[in-house]
Amino acid sequence: MRIKRDILNDLIQWKNNVYRKPLILQGARQVGKSWILKEFGHMMFSNYVYINFKGESGLKVDFANIKDPEHIIEILSVVSGEIIKPQETLIILDEIQGCNNALKVLKFFCEQAPEYALVCAGSLLKVAMRNHDSSFPVGKVDVMTLYPLSFKEFLKNYKPRQEAFLSSVNLQMRIPESIHTQLIDSYKVYIACGGMPEVVSLFLDGSSWVQIEKVIHNILLACPLDFSKYINNSDIPRIHQVWENIQDELDRKDKKFRYALIQKNARARDYGSAIEWLCFSGLVHRVYAVQTPKLPISAYKNTSAFKLYLADVGLLRSKFKLDAEDVIKGDTLFKRYEDILIENSILQSFVRQFGNEQFYWTSGNQAEIEFLLQLNDQIIPVAVKSSLCLRAKSLSEYRKKYQPKLAVCMSLKNMRKEDDLLNLPFYMVDYLKNIIAE
Numbered sequence: 001m002r003i004k005r006d007i008l009n010d011l012i013q014w015k016n017n018v019y020r021k022p023l024i025l026q027g028a029r030q031v032g033k034s035w036i037l038k039e040f041g042h043m044m045f046s047n048y049v050y051i052n053f054k055g056e057s058g059l060k061v062d063f064a065n066i067k068d069p070e071h072i073i074e075i076l077s078v079v080s081g082e083i084i085k086p087q088e089t090l091i092i093l094d095e096i097q098g099c100n101n102a103l104k105v106l107k108f109f110c111e112q113a114p115e116y117a118l119v120c121a122g123s124l125l126k127v128a129m130r131n132h133d134s135s136f137p138v139g140k141v142d143v144m145t146l147y148p149l150s151f152k153e154f155l156k157n158y159k160p161r162q163e164a165f166l167s168s169v170n171l172q173m174r175i176p177e178s179i180h181t182q183l184i185d186s187y188k189v190y191i192a193c194g195g196m197p198e199v200v201s202l203f204l205d206g207s208s209w210v211q212i213e214k215v216i217h218n219i220l221l222a223c224p225l226d227f228s229k230y231i232n233n234s235d236i237p238r239i240h241q242v243w244e245n246i247q248d249e250l251d252r253k254d255k256k257f258r259y260a261l262i263q264k265n266a267r268a269r270d271y272g273s274a275i276e277w278l279c280f281s282g283l284v285h286r287v288y289a290v291q292t293p294k295l296p297i298s299a300y301k302n303t304s305a306f307k308l309y310l311a312d313v314g315l316l317r318s319k320f321k322l323d324a325e326d327v328i329k330g331d332t333l334f335k336r337y338e339d340i341l342i343e344n345s346i347l348q349s350f351v352r353q354f355g356n357e358q359f360y361w362t363s364g365n366q367a368e369i370e371f372l373l374q375l376n377d378q379i380i381p382v383a384v385k386s387s388l389c390l391r392a393k394s395l396s397e398y399r400k401k402y403q404p405k406l407a408v409c410m411s412l413k414n415m416r417k418e419d420d421l422l423n424l425p426f427y428m429v430d431y432l433k434n435i436i437a438e
Helices: 007-016 033-044 057-065 069-080 100-112 125-131 151-158 160-167 177-193 197-204 209-226 233-250 268-281 313-319 324-329 332-354 393-402 426-437
Strands: 023-026 047-052 089-094 117-122 142-145 284-290 301-310 358-363 367-375 378-384 407-411 416-418 421-425
Touching (some): 033 117, 047 069, 057 100, 069 100, 125 268, 197 209, 209 233, 209 324, 284 332, 301 332, 332 367, 332 426, 393 407, 407 426
Parallel strands (some): 089 117, 284 358, 407 421
Antiparallel strands (some): 358 367
């Protein structure tokens, strides 16, 4: 099934922008970068040219020796067998992190040939740039990031009427209980499935969970294939160790990452590069601890205290070896992992809405709030409660101590606003930024 992705609207805006620059689309492995760019080329251009640097050793030599955009266009036209016309042809350069000289050439397209629509994709682009900073054409490119499907995107493809209803919700409304129950059920399906496009496509096509689980398992197996790229050989086994133990780190009361759980006497300096690699690759999101919630939050983070989550909740569910049907039914086994999976899903949404750097609040061993968000001049605490109980003691303590203009409690409870406290159901997480603005 062809999946509708929100980023397509952003790509169309980029196409129509008279000041557009060459575009770099970054994102983790298998989030659908190549597919969406080809779909964009098919929908919005007369034709497109697709070049993958994984199998184009000759082109790597050409990009090293040639800087003139018109000469490069001539070569690409012959190689692809397509006529490349300004404004009418989309040029797609995939796995561009494998050709540093191609990255450098983007500068010349920006300055000398902006009439050509040129887009690039790379799953390890941030990792490669950490080692080849001089290759990146700073200020000469536009950048977008593609993530796994959000719940909102999932719902558009799965239950479009439910998504249309959610898009119309405002703070003055109470969601009817019948719809509220349906949306909770849909959210459980999303947690079971996750947002990897191939997985979602299989689910929407009616494939069995046996087939779907095989695909998720294969994605998890494929991720380590990149671990040897752009990193010192000594760090490769450490990346594997961190990757294999993430679910065990989260399956603890405070979820704080502890090096000693990976290997006895392990220290930060031993695994720092490995964790950085996983974060830059987009496979993992890091959430830093903050004890003093002041602006800017990043200035008060504790870099030695953090949690690691996966980029996709469906992959984490599989890492826990939790059956999808147990999640959908809400069985007892799901209850053990419910907090972790919901937090992971909410974090994915926050990264999209509020940026890649995320934080949580801790007051020693006495209290903890799952997320702190910074929006303009506000710090917004967000507590996450998987049960219906809204007696969030940590959130109450935080509100008394710091008196935020707004505090959010996300749970299974229906939406309700009382003074400075907003109770929001999990399925509305993708709408939080707009709700705060409202």
